[in-house]
Amino acid sequence: MSALRILVPVKRVIDYAVKPRVNKAQTGVETAGVKHSMNPFDELSVEESVRIREKKSAPVEDICVISAGPPKAQDVLRTAMAMGADRGVHVEVKDGEELEPLAVAKMLRAAVDKEKSNLVILGKQSIDDDAAQTGQMLAGLLGWAQATQASAVKFEGDTVLVTKEVDGGAETVKAKLPMVITTDLRLNEPRYASLPNIMKAKKKPLVKMSLSDLGVANERRLKVVKVTEPAPRQGGGKVEDVDGLISKLKELGAI
Amino acid sequence: MATLGFWGVSPAAVGRMETLGKLPVEDMNELHLDLSVPLTVGTSLLDSIANRASAAPASTTITMSSIARALRPALRRSQTVMTRASAPSPRCQRICRPFNAPQQARCLSATPRRFSDMTEIPPTPISHLSETEAAMQEAVSKFANDVILPKVRDMDEAESMDPALVEQLFEQGLMGVEIPEEYGGAGMNFTAAIVGIEELARVDPSVSVMVDVHNTLVNTAILKWGSTDLKKRFLPALATNTVGSFCLSEPVSGSDAFALATKATKTADGYKISGSKMWITNSMEANFFIVFANLDPSKGYKGITAFIVEKDAKGFSIAKKEKKLGIKASSTCVLNFDDVEIPKDNLLGKEGEGYKYAIGLLNEGRIGIAAQMTGLALGAWENAVKYVWNDRKQFGQLVGEFQGMQHQIAQSYVEISAARALLYNAARKKEAGQDFVRDAAMAKLYSSQVAQRVSGLAIEWMGGMGFVREGLAEKYWRDSKIGAIYEGTSNIQLNTIAKLLQKEYTV
Numbered sequence: 157m158s159a160l161r162i163l164v165p166v167k168r169v170i171d172y173a174v175k176p177r178v179n180k181a182q183t184g185v186e187t188a189g190v191k192h193s194m195n196p197f198d199e200l201s202v203e204e205s206v207r208i209r210e211k212k213s214a215p216v217e218d219i220c221v222i223s224a225g226p227p228k229a230q231d232v233l234r235t236a237m238a239m240g241a242d243r244g245v246h247v248e249v250k251d252g253e254e255l256e257p258l259a260v261a262k263m264l265r266a267a268v269d270k271e272k273s274n275l276v277i278l279g280k281q282s283i284d285d286d287a288a289q290t291g292q293m294l295a296g297l298l299g300w301a302q303a304t305q306a307s308a309v310k311f312e313g314d315t316v317l318v319t320k321e322v323d324g325g326a327e328t329v330k331a332k333l334p335m336v337i338t339t340d341l342r343l344n345e346p347r348y349a350s351l352p353n354i355m356k357a358k359k360k361p362l363v364k365m366s367l368s369d370l371g372v373a374n375e376r377r378l379k380v381v382k383v384t385e386p387a388p389r390q391g392g393g394k395v396e397d398v399d400g401l402i403s404k405l406k407e408l409g410a411i
Numbered sequence: 412m413a414t415l416g417f418w419g420v421s422p423a424a425v426g427r428m429e430t431l432g433k434l435p436v437e438d439m440n441e442l443h444l445d446l447s448v449p450l451t452v453g454t455s456l457l458d459s460i461a462n463r464a465s466a467a468p469a470s471t472t473i474t475m476s477s478i479a480r481a482l483r484p485a486l487r488r489s490q491t492v493m494t495r496a497s498a499p500s501p502r503c504q505r506i507c508r509p510f511n512a513p514q515q516a517r518c519l520s521a522t523p524r525r526f527s528d529m530t531e532i533p534p535t536p537i538s539h540l541s542e543t544e545a546a547m548q549e550a551v552s553k554f555a556n557d558v559i560l561p562k563v564r565d566m567d568e569a570e571s572m573d574p575a576l577v578e579q580l581f582e583q584g585l586m587g588v589e590i591p592e593e594y595g596g597a598g599m600n601f602t603a604a605i606v607g608i609e610e611l612a613r614v615d616p617s618v619s620v621m622v623d624v625h626n627t628l629v630n631t632a633i634l635k636w637g638s639t640d641l642k643k644r645f646l647p648a649l650a651t652n653t654v655g656s657f658c659l660s661e662p663v664s665g666s667d668a669f670a671l672a673t674k675a676t677k678t679a680d681g682y683k684i685s686g687s688k689m690w691i692t693n694s695m696e697a698n699f700f701i702v703f704a705n706l707d708p709s710k711g712y713k714g715i716t717a718f719i720v721e722k723d724a725k726g727f728s729i730a731k732k733e734k735k736l737g738i739k740a741s742s743t744c745v746l747n748f749d750d751v752e753i754p755k756d757n758l759l760g761k762e763g764e765g766y767k768y769a770i771g772l773l774n775e776g777r778i779g780i781a782a783q784m785t786g787l788a789l790g791a792w793e794n795a796v797k798y799v800w801n802d803r804k805q806f807g808q809l810v811g812e813f814q815g816m817q818h819q820i821a822q823s824y825v826e827i828s829a830a831r832a833l834l835y836n837a838a839r840k841k842e843a844g845q846d847f848v849r850d851a852a853m854a855k856l857y858s859s860q861v862a863q864r865v866s867g868l869a870i871e872w873m874g875g876m877g878f879v880r881e882g883l884a885e886k887y888w889r890d891s892k893i894g895a896i897y898e899g900t901s902n903i904q905l906n907t908i909a910k911l912l913q914k915e916y917t918v
Contacts, residue, residue: 235549
């Protein structure tokens with residue numbers, strides 16, 4: 157098999173530990189002054205790519221991370237490089253300008269062509285809009301095999317075995333490169349970027365480009381009508397025993 | 412507690428030094444400020460003090476005009492006020508020096524001077540971090556919360572540091588922050604180390620002090636005064652697997668550090684050290700000890716010399732592990748040196764210069780302790796406000812919503828912010844190569860006071876939940892107490908600050 161050229165898309169999102177708040181205009185969530193970090197699923201993708209190289213599961217020629225976002229998106233690219241990626245590509249998008257999953261997929265297709273990637277490993281979803289569409293759309297646009305929600309990735313010759321957790325067990329699919337893999341929670345435990353590696357990451361190449369450099373426009377097909385907080389949860393009641401439960405259900409007309 | 416007590420030196424100590432060293436040194440602050448002069452120019456201490464005194468008015472006149480441009484508006488205002496009040500007397504120029512005017516003394520700083528002229532550098536908020544420092548903050552905060560936090564309570568109860576954690580600290584590169592990459596360290600700057608120490612203390616002040624002593628005292632000593640040979644021998648280990656310890660304090664010498672009684676004698680192929688050390692931080696975990704001993708007591712403090720002792724040296728032993736009020740997971744022991752023989756290559760720097768190294772290191776070290784204390788205060792504050800603003804309800808509302816609580820919470824945050832401003836200003840001044848002695852003392856003094864006050868209040872805000880050993884509130888408070896004791900007690904810091912001020916305002 158030919159050496160792997162892995163493309164790892166990463167996204168800068170509101171940190172998972174921060175409670176998002178809806179903005180006053182109800183058009184989205186408040187992002188100013190809020191802590192951001194790498195989408196947790198993308199950390200898994202970076203970690204898996206680095207592990208493929210470290211474990212010599214398959215020969216890896218290049219691990220390139222790519223992110224589309226405001227200038228601050230470079231922080232997550234640096235983090236990914238500190239974790240072990242070789243280089244970064246920053247596609248600059250103005251602050252506040254959102255890309256829809258299809259636009260991201262089209263951008264990534266162009267990046268795959270440009271970087272001559274033969275494997276794309278990306279998070280199954282980003283935790284900000286939770287669309288969970290980009291990986292599948294990208295595979296469709298490229299006409300490549302796809303394996304989603306990976307909980308294990310194994311190389312056997314020129315085929316790749318990807319396991320996904322499904323209801324009641326595990327499902328393993330087999331595919332040949334080139335392919336797209338999306339990552340799920342239990343795939344691995346991402347490492348912490350060590351201080352010497354943070355310093356080394358500063359010296360790794362980071363290329364800046366725009367959407368038009370990749371021949372993509374930010375076409376919007378969706379319109380956000382309104383964003384609201386979920387209604388506060390109504391507190392439930394406690395019953396003493398089974399009889400209590402039955403009488404409560406009867407009282408409510410459920411049985 | 413490498414340095415319980417250090418350096419400010421009591422008047423009695425000064426008296427002894429004068430007698431022993433036959434040097435009419437006015438006080439230790441004077442000595443310390445002028446150390447850079449004899450080092451570079453080679454004049455005697457006495458001469459340098461005299462030179463300094465006579466040169467001062469002239470040099471400050473120059474500074475006054477050239478610096479004025481760079482002053483921030485607020486400071487410019489204060490300067491105007493001061494100048495106006497004292498305008499009639501030309502002599503007063505010296506007294507009325509703006510308080511942030513860069514002073515020229517180098518103060519034995521371990522980092523090379525970064526800017527020779529800072530007038531063109533636009534002022535930035537003191538809270539601004541460089542890209543590296545911000546990355547450091549994020550990485551350490553994540554590591555501390557994910558890896559250290561689950562162990563904090565157990566390590567405190569067991570009064571010991573988890574060896575697996577020490578190993579992970581090395582893996583993360585936290586034990587070699589300023590060690591250059593060529594020796595296996597991270598090659599970061601001083602403030603990055605400060606940021607790391609602060610982030611660790613938010614979660615566990617015990618882990619923080621271990622990292623602090625190892626980085627700011629031990630690594631810095633080798634980086635600054637170690638020969639190339641010593642650096643090659645020890646820095647790679649200090650960056651990757653060997654904890655270091657700094658042994659200055661003794662049963663007889665705490666604040667009066669230079670009264671130390673440990674003796675060193677020359678042998679045919681090296682030195683022999685005998686005596687004992689007390690209050691030595693990291694000593695259970697450490698394999699590498701920087702030991703201060705007097706090679707020639709007839710010279711007084713000028714006989715004090717720094718040596719490197721490895722744990723397996725014959726005659727070296729840990730006599731007793733102290734049981735403490737706070738920072739229990741950090742080890743503090745009594746060490747015995749029973750005719751410990753070391754090779755002559757284990758001399759650190761030059762014979763008789765140990766006192767200079769100790770002063771220089773501890774001046775910087777105080778900034779590290781200040782960082783530990785601001786981190787502690789922040790950790791205690793956050794721990795409490797999360798509880799009172801989210802969980803605890805009384806009289807039908809969150810307790811953090813009562814005005815009496817809100818005002819205390821706000822007041823505490825203001826104090827933490829003020830302490831952090833002092834801390835980062837001291838760190839930046841050190842990096843810029845300016846005199847930072849008073850700034851370091853102020854930062855250390857105030858942050859330890861704030862840490863104790865805020866962590867004490869935090870317990871009260873949380874009520875019973877703050878008092879039990881289930882959470883961390885009570886631990887922060889116990890841990891805060893050491894801040895007023897080690898690396899110069901609060902009284903010693905006040906002495907230092909007052910002496911430096913008095914010198915500036917004496918006509």
